Amino acid sequence: MYHAETILEKCRLFAIILWPILVTQLSYFGMNVIDTIMSGQAGTSDLAGVSIGAGLWLPVFTGMNGILLAITPMVGQLLGKKEHHSITAIITQGFYVAILFGGLILISSALLLEPVLSLMSLDPEVHHTAKHYLIGLSTGIIPFFLSIVLRNFFDAQGYPRITMTIMLGVLPLNFLFNYSLIFGKFGAPALGGIGAGYATAASYFIIFLFSVVMTFRVEVMRRYRIFVQWFAPSWTAWKRQLRIGIPLGLSLFFEASIFSAVTLLMAAMFDTITIAAHQAAFSFTSIIFMIPLSMSLALTIVVAFEVGGQRIAHAKQYTRIGVLTAMCIMLISSCFIYFFREPISYIYTDNPEVVALAKRFLIFAIFYQFSDAAQSTLQGVLQGYKDVTVPFLTSFISYWLLGLPAGYLLAAHTNLGPFGWWLGITVGLTSAATGFFIRLKIVQHRHASVPQSMAGDT
Template sequence: MRFQAYTKEFSKNLKIAYPVMLGQLGHVLVGLADNIMVGQLGAAPLAAVSLGNSLIFIALSIGIGFSFAITPLIAEADGASDIEKGRSFFQHGIIMCLLNGFLLFALVWAVKPLLYYLDQPPEVVDLSLPYIDIVAFSLVPLMIFQAFKQFGDGLSQTKYAMYATIAANLVNVLFNYLLIYGVWIFPRLELEGAAIGTLISRFFMLGFLYFILKKKKKFSTYFIWAKKSLQKHIFKRLWNLGFPTALQMLFEVAIFTGSIFLAGTLGTNPQAANQVALNLASMTFMIAVGIGVTATIRVGNQKGRSDFVEMRRIAFSTFLLVFIIEAVFAIAFILLKDILPTYYIDNAEVIQIAAQLLVIAALFQLSDGLQVVILGALRGLQDVKIPTVICFISYWIIGFPVSYYTGKADVLGSMGIWLGLLAGLSASAIMLYIRFNYLSKKLINQGVVKTS
């Protein structure tokens, strides 16, 4: 197939993806705003935010993973023009996400004392605990928001969640400024102020998206609650897709969280540098997440139509698109490695370590982008169990041991930690590609047999 057969899909892919990219970047920018504003208070507060968010992100990955089950089901129903089925998935998904929000809040609150036993700097742990308490509660509105977002994504209406996220970021920056530093009539709360800003912004984000979707005529049918009682088989289908997806995200987020804990054993400055590099890498990763959601939507649509040849071509167009974009980011990281960290903190050692890490981050941009988009395509096929095993092997059998052994102070230190991340992401991208290539060819062959 000629190159143009894939590139001609770029404009449609980007039309769906760019609101998701901006929306996902919005979530990262909440952390970026916290990091930059808290970074002005010193290395220890910045490391505390890093440590606190590492715990929150583990819970967040589980919740978002479950919510991702909504999108392929809505996309398939939309491809088959079955509004009734789509409405059922949407409404059951809201209830699932609501329950997940409260469960995750309780989970974070229960496990936070474990931070004292992970060989972290004591002053960093002490600073992080009040921050964690407040941000953990923000998981409740965020999970409900995710239900509405994934519903909109499944219908290829990705722009409304973007509007909500951008508006929420403005709210977050405003309250961060007022509450971290104690401006005007507001008290100086430092880290707790950053956490309160995040909490306020997430409630605002949920309310904003709810009212936008509810008043739009195209969504009105979905907001009419079904007369039938809740159905066990719908929850089971959401679980069968959501639980493996949650594990996929958990395995990946956990290895990055593990890098934070490993960096903490090297000291406060390496941990702060690790957070700077991770935050920058997270922003480029969210671009790939947007294309991954696009892959889920478009593959799910074609699955609903049983057009597997077109499905494979469209999926490969998303793989090529993310490869090109991430290559550009990789070059930018290398060229700007000494400049980007200076926007976070004025500490020569932290800046030097972060610059070294950005070189490795540049290398794994390609693997990271490809693996998340291929995962999205597999999710569109509703193939989640084997990819979950692949993620576990890649990150925890291959990646983390490399990080652990080469990340010790007497070996390669921070650089060794990130070499493990590179190994895990590369293994994941290769194995997931093999899986999608196999499944898509199998579906095409089955279609040919049925037709003949």
């Protein structure tokens, strides 16, 4: 990382940081896409079951990722202040937090999974697939959370290519694991959609092992002596991380959970064909969302670095670069979705009923692309400032008090049916984007009024 001075230099540095993050995010999501597509080839019930399971897992994963994402601005601001000696302790405490929360998630899942699925009144085959898909996936979540700690450590220093390289190596292995366990190849049992859960867990273990290896092989990382120098668990250190991580995690959880809640509520209101079509359309739009999400992560890195270096004007320049670029990309993607919605639908299934519905869902998806890009990038900027509490409240109000009720009213009491849920999502995302924009203006004004010698600490 270095302090770029001109707009052109900033664009270049931002692009250098962004593209490996984008490849990494696409690889992470590619694992989910592989699960969905290959499960769909096994059968409609397998596709619906994996969709339900993925819908339950997504908010948990996103929330936990948010808690651990606190490491990025913490390390980034320390680098901007040139306080490298404090970084190793943060990473070590991050490992403890990952293990603690991973254990709590496993215990909660064991107690709540069956009751939650039972409330949804699913077809027996869909219920069975969803339950055992999640059981298989859960065997790998602790090593996966540990790998996220290391990923944030790499990214904060401006080395996102490390995780990108790891993910590009793991993605084909994930495909082979899915092919083997879903269809019973290479001597493995044919588990259908359930096999996708175990394939993903195996990939999580490999991601963690490769990440550990890179802490020793890359010279810049080796100097921090991760896994060599250990610190005792510290509640004080945990509180510092969780003060940022919990509001951030909850904010991302509320965003992700509205999509999962919509999937689960649709499962209770509509048939398997509708669920499968919804999941196919949502899966594709989620791939496109990896672009603004990656830009959000890159903005957190560069903004945190500039704020730590007391260069607030430069942080504002990065904000404009990131947000405007994301909006332009969404304009292009919306045109692409409109003109290619039919071939996109056929990627996921050859069932003509599912394709017909998925095409209509993709039309509705166009409406929320811009709001989704705006809210994601603005939230990334706020994370760079370590401003997370107000965005957390904004997310809760936008998604759960505005978006979800609006979706229900439109779906249950208008002729829109299942498409009403997607308009509700648009309401939530637009509200969040508006709230984040207002909050960012307040935060920027606050930092501009603070003496430069104190700006990095506010």
